[in-house]
Amino acid sequence: MGWLDRLRKKQTKDQKLAQMLNGYMPIFSQFGTNIYASDVVQQAIKCIVDEMKKLNPTHIRYKENDPVPVNSDIQSVLDDPNPLMTTSEFLEKVIWLLLLNYNAFILPTYYVWEDSNGKEVRKYTGLYPLKPTQVDFLEDPTGRLYVKMYFENNYDTTIPYEDVIHIKYNYSVNEYMGGNAQGQPDHTALLNTLELNHTLLQGVAKAMKASYAVNAVVKYNSMLDDGKTEAALKELEQKLLRSESGFLPLDLKSEYIPIDNKKVQLVDEATLKFIDEKILRNWGVPLAILKGDYTKAQYEAFYQKTLEPLIISLSQALTKKLFTDREKSFRNMIKLYPKDLIFMTVDQTLQMVNMLSNTGALYENEKRVAFGLKPLEELEGKRYASLNWVDVDIANEYQMGKNTDGGKKNGSKEE
Secondary structure, eight states: OGGGGGGOOOOOTTOEEOOOTTSOOSEEEOOOSGGGGSHHHHHHHHHHHHHHTTOEEEEEEEETTEEEEOOSHHHHHHHSOBTTBOHHHHHHHHHHHHHHHSEEEEEEEEEEEEOTTSOEEEEEEEEEEEOOSEEEEEEOTTOOEEEEEEOTTSOEEEEEGGGSEEEESSBOSOSSSSBSTTSSOOOHHHHHHHHHHHHHHHHHHHHHHHHHHOOEEEEESSOOOHHHHHHHHHHHHHHHHHOSSSOOOOOTTEEEEEOOGGGOOSSOHHHHHHHHHHHHHTTTOOHHHHHTOOOHHHHHHHIIIIIHHHHHHHHHHHHHHHSOHHHHHTTEEEEEEOTTTOOSOHHHHHHHHHHHHTTTOSBHHHHHHHTTOOOOGGGTTOBOOOTTOOOGGGHHHHHTTBOTTSOBTTSOOOO
16 A cells, blocks of 8 residues: 555544444445446546546635635645646546545645644645545544545555545435445446447347348249248358359349348437437536537536536535635635636637726736636736726716816816
């Protein structure tokens, strides 16, 4: 396990299994990967993952409505999560695990000490996605919650739950985990559709082999009894075997009827589209997104329906565990800026920014965020307004070159 070996915490004898309101034991094994044998499922999830890995996670602190980037150790690990992964690879791994298991666990590593005021200070050094095969929730006599994780190499470790970033997907009936009551994905309905799709594809494969094996029909223009039919078939077979030129010699009693295999329709397009879309709907991926020929409106719907909930979940999970309560009270948070996910066109964004900028309604960093760019520290608190705008109540005086106090434009008083 390497780095995880150093983080191992032994379970104490005072720890016991945490209680669940629904009566289930808080022991959860990760779901299998059988649904991912489907190419449609793989392609759908890859569409989501490829968009999510474009995000730019940023440590910001809000000052009023102005998001200000913070140069911190947290930002450093967001930019370089661990020695094995880049930021995009880290996000890709987390989202795959989340959609695969409906739960994703991230372990932050850090140094800890006390400052001069006796307060605990943490310096984060890394973020590591975990892939446990089983997770047990434990609590000690004080009510502190722990997670005991088992891994594929028979390694296990117990970690305080507040030290683990836990992202849940389809969080509903289970108290601790995403998914169904057992903390696992419920793919029953999807598996039925995938079985139908598999059966259909098998049938198509067999039909294709049969259609290309039969290139023509020989019609006999006379009545044949059983014996003559068998003899005619043997004769036809011998003629096929002896025909080195590809031509089949026939007599006047038989008629050769060719079959155009290019015109043979094994499965109609509507059936294939229905099955594909039925699978894709489970992941919220439209067919147009999968094919890559979507419109702006289609991408906007995909972003709001599928991507945005995942972005919010990941952002809030990181914020919850990486900051202390005091830091969160000062509005420190992790935002995942969708630089390459913005579905407005550049022209539309420019129109919006220009319309609001002239009135001083936007901070400079808000303008950058509108284009999906990270805010800059040097632009903190800066806001500009156009001098070509004037209060309508004093428009006439302004146009006549007078000040609002009744004086002339140059500031001299009237005699």
